Amino acid sequence: MAGVWVFKDGIVRRVENPGSEESSSAGDGGGGGRRKVLVHVPSGEVVASYEVLERRLRELGWERYLTDPCLLQFHQRSTVHLISVPRDFSKFKLVHMYDIVVKTRNVFEVRDAAAPAVSPAT
Template sequence: MAGVWVFKDGVTRLVQNPLTESVDGTGSVAQRQKKVLVYLPTDETISNYEDLEEKLLKLGWKPYLDGGDAAVHQLRQYHKSSCTLDLISLPHNFANFKTMHMYGIVVKNRNAFEVRDAA
C-alpha cells in the first residue's frame, strides 16, 4: 500500500495521495512549495537560462555541443571538461525547468548554488 499514514484524534488512516487528498482531515489539500535556484555568491535567484549559463561558465562548465542525436537538441547540456563524466542536462525551454533540474545543478556545484522555497 502506498500513501501516508495519518494519526489524528486516536484514529489512524491511510491517505493514498497526499497531493490530492486532505492529510489533516480539514478538507484542504496541502500545496507543494514552489522552489527557486539561488546563486550563493550573489544571493541571486536564477530566473532564466541566460543568467544560469553565465554562472555555469564562471564555474568552468561549457555548453555541450553534439551534432548527432535529435533528442539531444531537446536539451541544454553542459560539461566540466573532456576528462570528467560530469554533465548537466536541462530542458531546452526554461518553462520546463523543474526542481529536479535545480538539484542536479546543486549536486555538481555545492558551494555555488542552493535550492530554496520561493518567497
C-alpha cells in the same frame, strides 16, 4: 512505460504526468507544493532564466555541450559530470535544480521562492 511511481496513503500507483494538479502534492517529495527557486549563493541571484544559469556555470568552467533539440547540456572538461536541462525554461523542475546543486557544490542552492535572499558574506 513512462511515469513515476508514487506511494501515498498506503497505495502505490504510477502517475503519468507528475506535474499535473492531481499529483502535485504527491510528486513534490514533501515540499508541500511550495514553489522552489535555484539561487547562486555567492551573489544571492535567483536563476530566473537559462541566460543567468549559463553565465554562472561558465564562471565555474562549465561549457555548453552538443546541440540536442530538446536539452541544454553543460559539462566540465575536468570531470565526467553532465548537466542536462530541458530547453524550455518553463519545464525546469526541482530535479534539475538539485542536479545542478549536487554537481556544483556550495555554489547553488534550492530555496523556497518566498524565502528572503541571504546576502553573501563579505
